[in-house]
Amino acid sequence: MAPALRRRAARRAGRGRRRCDRGGPGGGAGMTEQRLAGGRTHMCGSLRAGDAGGRVVLAGWVARRRDHGGVVFLDLRDREGPVQVVAHPDDAPEAFRAASEAKLESVVLVRGEVRLRPEGTANAGLATGEVEVAAGDIEVLSMSDTPPFPVEDDVQVEEALRLTYRYLDLRRPEMTGVLRLRHRMFGTVRQFFDERGFVDVETPTLTKSTPEGARDFLVPSRLQRGKVYALPQSPQMFKQLLMVAGLDRYYQIVRCMRDEDLRADRHWEFTQLDLEMSFASEEDVFEVLESLFARVWREYLGVEIRVPFPRLTYDESVARFGTDKPDTRFGMELADVTTAFGATAFRAFASAIERGGCVAGFAAPGAGTWSRKELDALVPEATARGATGLVWIALEGGQARSPVLSHISPEEIAAVSEATGAGDGDLVLLVADQPGRVAVALDGLRRLLAARLGLVPERRWDFLWITEFPVFEWSEEEARWVAKHHPFTSPVSDDLEPETARARAYDIVLNGIELGSGSVRIHRPDLQRRVFEVMGITGEEATDKFGHMLEAFRFGVPPHAGFAFGLDRVLMLLSGKENIRDVIAFPKTSSGSELLTGAPSEPSQEQLDQLGMRFGPLGR
């Protein structure tokens, strides 16, 4: 075989191996099919034993240098990974000198020959560990200053510093890997919806302020002074109008903006998978999303998830778990024990019940042996979550321990143990208050205890649907009923009694995290008006705020339903990150600063003049 042919064959073999490697986040599909810029022949991290014997041109960043005086090793890194470059003074004096002088993170171009490493010097911890590149020529394309922090995985660096030099942070293999996982997953999502006949339509970024829902980001208009656009919280109205337009099936990977305080899993700008389907019911939407998640989980985690997902109504979820996003990977379900304390001598419980409250709790298996100190430490955990107090009863060796033992009867303890399923060695936690507060506190405690007791199984994916949400929710602040989902959500029946009306709205919950939500929409103008009425939106107001929707609905609306979920959160789960900023290329801090660019910044007087704006002293 001619050398050139042999090389090509070898490259093909290497390519095949690469395909098998693809589980990792940084796997580059079809890399070798592409022409590399700058005269490079290979990517550093792609070289394999099959490439041995070939002359290559590589370029990358100096990840590490090992200088033995007589021989210098450089680890040259590009997005595919590192490869070892060897420079010998005898073979190539110039290259040797360049290698000795190249500082870490400098960009260098290397011409040389790939060869198998000498016997016993292969590095099994490296994908390129069987080979090395004997440098014939090394050219420093760009010398680097000493970086402000080590560009390596598993190095603890203050996040503010990482964000200030985000380009260096993203150079770390782990971060590059997340960005590439993000790219590939988006591709899978697009392909999935394309195969199913969904049409990708872009919707405006400068649009009308949304009256209900989150706080808007506003953009002042230059041409129409005194008026503002809003950045979209979601393309909700546009996607419904696309159904009126007859698009039938729409999807979009779209940036949404909500001006609310940030959290570990919440960012101002986030990326949503948005979809809408005409003539669809809940079942159609469920099937699409179950198939999508099954495909993504299979492709990126190699996991077969169980479809269809279990379903739980909102009421059942709140009753059993105290929340509409339950983590069902462990038990410890809640039990309402109000009746057990119907005639209790315990004043705290009695008065809570008198005021229309309830008593509820759950059993934490194995926590009955905790010390008094550990158990008392749970009380502030409960009050921090809004509970008035917390009663703990530890069952151990046939005895009950509790700070309120003298106030509660053995019969009450027996009833509570029975209801919560607590046995010897277990701990019962009880909270008495208004049902909503009890639920919030117990949900938090349940998660806390499960984590502390090590009862949360890893590598388990509990997807579920929560259905039949309330249509309305009472807003203390505004003293009126507001939409729990959004105002276009169809009620289950025409009965719009605000306290009891249930909606054809659904959430996907995974391991106790809400991924997204959707609903069947109202397509009857008369029903839509009645929903507005309950929320105190008059005819005039409705016309002003939602006039375009109501108008559109006069001209033939297909029944339709849709869904939206946060892709950033899905990526957090796929990559095992605990912070949303780690799956976003250029995120902001929790106070909204962009440390890289210095945004937000003060506007110039000229900018303000053009917009007809004036910044005055802050006042109420």
Place this chain on the structure above:
RNA sequence: GGGCUCGUGGUGCAGCCUGGUUAGCACACUGGACUGUCAAUCCAGAGGUCGCGGGUUCAAUUCCCGUCGAGCCCGCCA
């Protein structure tokens, strides 16, 4: 809006509670030695407004108050 935690050479941390020696360690950096390492090794060296402002004190990195920045949580948000 509220609560908690953190801020010390380029990086990561210790010191602070119990005020007073020259602010210590590791990595990185600089110089030297070294021909098979892969967190190379060995020797030497340089590098600090202890976030910022004020107070207490004979004396503050250390105690107190304020402020700025970062993180987590509640409120808010689907």
